[in-house]
Amino acid sequence: MIKVHHLNRSRSLRILWLLEELGLEYEVIRYERDAKTNLAPPELLALHPLGKSPMVELDGRLITESAAIVEAICARHGSRLVPPRDSDAYITHMELMHFAEGSAMTPILLNLYTGRLGDAAAPLQPRIQSELTSHFSYMEQMLRPSGHFVVDDLSAADIMLSFPATVALRMGRGADFPKLAAFVDWMNNRPAFQAALTRGGGD
Ligand SMILES: N[C@@H](CCC(=O)N[C@@H](CS)C(=O)NCC(=O)O)C(=O)O
DSSP: EEEEEEEEETTTHHHHHHHHHTTTTEEEEEEOOOOOTOOOOOOGGGGGGOOOOEEEEEEEEEESSHHHHHHHHHHHHHOOOOOOSHHHHHHHHHHHHHHHHTTHHHHHHHHHGGGGGGGGGGGGGHHHHHHHHHHHHHHHHHTTTTOOSSSSSHHHHHHHHHHHHHHHHHHTTTTTTHHHHHHHHHHHHHHHHHHHHHTTTOO
């Protein structure tokens, strides 16, 4: 049985969505963010030194890092969500799988943290905002006419990019990036995504 250590309102929802799309059986162990600090509870630290979510137990092996988890699950159960390794699409798939956490999250997190500094953050803001815009614009540009990022059907990269795409909309950038807005809308209407939301506790 696959076990998902799931933190509410987190990137971990992507893993539940993936498992629902693949029709796999899994157990969800839910953790709640601290009401004051918004941080993960210490129970997650007992599992791994970083104490972050998602963490997944697959065949008894604890796996961290969303993209590694998605790749590991797809390797065993979801090869249809990854392009053939010898294809050009596979390179795009790898680029976007790494971009989702390795690139897109940097300006998103800088914006979140410096937002708490008020005026003290003013000198950093132009660069953070231009980086946010360039990363969201890149995603907008990569969306194909079919509404997917890599091939003309759901792929693992779509699932990884759903988090930064959702953040773009939460930041009120939907009008600037209509293809991203349509992608998030499509995701929200997908039964597997709705099932993932329910299994994750609804938020
Ligand atoms: N790059 C990691 C990031 C993991 C991460 O930062 N998870 C957040 C949830 S979105 C978390 O656990 N935050 C709670 C905390 O830092 O206390 C991944 O993609 O899995």
